[in-house]
Amino acid sequence: MAHVNLPQGRRWPGRPRWGVLDLVSAALFTAVFVLLVLIVTSLGDSLAASGRRALARSAAGSRQRERIVALLDSPTASPFAIDSCPAEEVDNMPCEDPRRNSQLSREMNFYRVRHCPLPGETPLCLVPPPKGYRIPVPWPESLHKIWHDNMPYNKIAERKGHQGWMKEEGPYFIFPGGGTMFPDGAINYIKKLGQFIPLNKGLLRTALDMGCGDKEWADLQAMVHALCYRLITVDDNTAIWKKPSGASCLPYLNNFWLDRCSDNDDPNEAWQALGKLRKCITKVPLSEEISLSAIPEWPQRLSKTPARISLMKNGIDMFEADTQHWARRVIYYKKSLGVELGSPRICNVMDMNAFIGGFAAALSSDPVWIMNVVPARNPLTLDIIYDRGLIGLYHDWCEAFSTYPRTYDLIHVAGINSLIRDTTSGNDRCSLVDLMVEMDRMLRPQGTAVVRDTPEVIDRVARPCDPVDGPGAQE
Incomplete structure (x- = not known):
């Protein structure tokens, strides 16, 4: 095709000419x-x-960080304070920042995975509470109501009353069904399902709330069928499947573009072990001793020695010693340190170095919910925690924890320095003060932090905060 050169004035007929005054x-x-x-x-x-x-991340912020780290490490430094973050950081979740994640790849939902700033990139400041923040309503009343002011910017107010799951009553938001999709309470829905299947047998099931169309539902059915999951019931928009006890479907995974993971992959290495999501199914060694039907019912499973503990060196003796150790320690916390465990004021609890869940097991008679965190570089003991009927996850404490600010009433940590120490080199992988700032972000105002470590470490921990005076305050 030939290129036609038009005269300058005929290239865009009728186009106005812009003068300097027009541009200004x-x-x-x-x-x-x-x-x-x-x-x-x-x-x-x-x-x-x-x-x-x-x-805050500029040179001035870097100098501030260096000053605080130096004060923490100096044996002669006086106690010091860490400044509050700007008011707009009230919702700060460092590893779940949508402004950063939105710039990342959509492939296999990579942008939805945790993406944390590098150590030293986040400002050393304390996340402030929302304006007008009040101490939360005590448990169990808090199951059904919260203060208006505790909701950041009252964003949830725009949705109040929708579908009957939330109402406004004076200074509170009220959740008649506990804040779920069931205005009359989830227990009624569970009872309804119980008419279809016996729910008291402890069978392992996968439940899915379905909001998909016919094609998506058909594709989903085909997928779970390929995994040998058995459909138990479909009630309205919820389906329940039972997972198989064998691996008979593994040879047919290729029909759905799935592979078996390498035999060298350790399924216990769940903390970012694979680098990114992969479409493969892990082969788990099957044993009758660790099947669901062989695990004692709750609460016996909490104190009975799990079968998988025998895979650890001296595991059975260690389990018994750990159980007795934490039973004594919890009594000491309550009676000697005055920690209000067992009171309505403490409901949400985190154990930052949970090992096999002994601390949580010792609190089983108290009205608390406990998140057991196993440091990713420690022995991989999360399977023991789950066998005991407890909840938990792996985490690297040189990164922020994926939770909303002001989540926990009490944070407990034994061996805080081990959470950041490189066992090979003996050096710290990140700064202790970063970890303490993260603990402050997770802890509610007037919350409690219990730290057990050597006197030298406790002295460092005490410099940027004021420990509670009293018997045993060195702990």
Whole structure:
């Protein structure tokens, strides 16, 4: 095709010619428009907050970090305070930052995976509570109500009353069904399912709340059939399957573009072991001793020696010693240290170095919910915790924990320095003060942190905070 050169004046017939005055006027109009947008909308606040975050990570922020780390490590330093973060950081979740994650790849939902800032990139500041924050309503009343002011920016108020799951009553938001999709309470729904299947047999099931169309439902049925899951019942938009006890379907995975994971992959290495999500099924060694039907019912399973503990060196003796150790320690915490375990004030508890869940097991008679965290570089004992009927996960404490600020009433950690220490080199992989700032982010105002370690480590921990005086305060 030939290229036709038109005369200069005929390339865009009717196009106006712009003079210098026109360009200046357009630029001025654009500037005024942008200014109005920033003033009238929340975009200006967002940009300002981004600017302040960038400033916190600037050279000035780096110097502040170096000063705090030096104070923490100096044996002659006096106690010091750490400043509060800007007010807009009230919802700060460092590893779940949508502003950063939105720039990442969509392949296999990579952008939805945890993405944490590198050690030293986050400012050393304490996340503030929302304006007007109040100490949460005590358990069990908190199951059904929360303070208005404790909701960040009252965002949830826009949805109040929807589907009957939330109502407004005076200074509270009320959740008639416990905040679930069931306004009349989930227990009634469970009882309804019990008419289809006996729910008291302890059978392992996978439940899915389905909001998909006919094609998606057909594809899902085909997939779970390929995995040999047996459909128990479908009730309205919820389906329940039973997982098989064997591996008879593994040869047919290729029909659904799935592979078996390498035999060298350790299924216990769940903490970012594979680098990214892979479409493969892990082959788990099957044993009748660790099947669901062989595990004692609750609460006996909490104290009975799990079968898998025998895979650890001196595992049975260690399990008994650990159980007795934490039973004594919990009594000491309550009676000598005055920790309000067992009271309505403490409900959400975290054990940052849980090992096999002995601390949580010792609190089984108290009205508490405990998150057991196993450091990813420690022995992989999460299977023991689950066999005991407890909940937990792996985590690297040189990264932020994926939870909303002000989640826990009490945080417990034994051996805090081991959480950041490199056992090979003996050096710290990150700063202890970063870990303490993260603990403060997770802990509610007036919450309690119990730290057990050597006197030298406790002295470092005490410098940026004021420990509670009293018997045993050195712990």
